Amino acid sequence: MSDLHFGTDLFSELDRLQRQMSSLFGGFPSSLRSSQFGTFPHINVGTTDDTVEIVAxxxxxxxxxxDISIDKGLLSIAGERTTRDAQLPEGTRQYAQERFNGSFRRVIELPQQADPDKVQAHYVDGCLLISVGKREASKPRAITVQ
Incomplete structure (x- = not known):
């Protein structure tokens, strides 16, 4: 039997510890690719032989x-989201809200082979699809042995 004793539920203690650690380190991301918990919009980043693909x-x-821009290898996605019809009836005391409203900005560090002159963006069904072409010199190519 262990001599370790917690006065409350172990999972509550772990949750409390995680919140404290997040508040300590939340404001200081370790790189441009890291983000604070709850950042909007969520993104996926991937690559093919020809492109870097970003979905926000x-x-x-x-x-x-x-507003989408690229400067010095950084892709910036900025905008604003406002609430429309999802308002609670007047007099309701709200105790939880998970939907983000307001201005946002996400900055994504692009790989060196990304070509800022070859960018396409589409907004479909709430997803912002951004495709950044790669420079020709960085694409894989076969070498013939003589």
């Missing part, structure tokens, strides 16, 4: 309120 999950954002 941004439901409820109007197309006109999105």
């Amino acid at each position: 999950f941004a439901p409820g954002v109007e197309l006109g309120k999105l």
Whole structure:
């Protein structure tokens, strides 16, 4: 039997510890690719032989309120999301809200082989799809042995 004793539920203690650690380190990301818990929009980044593919999950954002730019190898996605019909009835005391509303900005460090002159972006069903082409010199090629 262990001599270790917790005065409360072990999972509650672990949850409390995680919240304290998040508050300690939450404001200081270790790199541009890391993000604080709860950052909006969530993103997926992948690569093919020809492109770098980014998907930003941004439901409820109007197309006109999105701003995408690339500068010095950094892709910036900025915008604003506002609540429309999802308001609670007047007099309701809200005790939980998981939907983010307001301005946002995400910065993604692109790999060196990304070509900022070859960018396409589409917004479909709440997903911002960004495709950044790679430089020709960085693409894989076969070498013939003579």
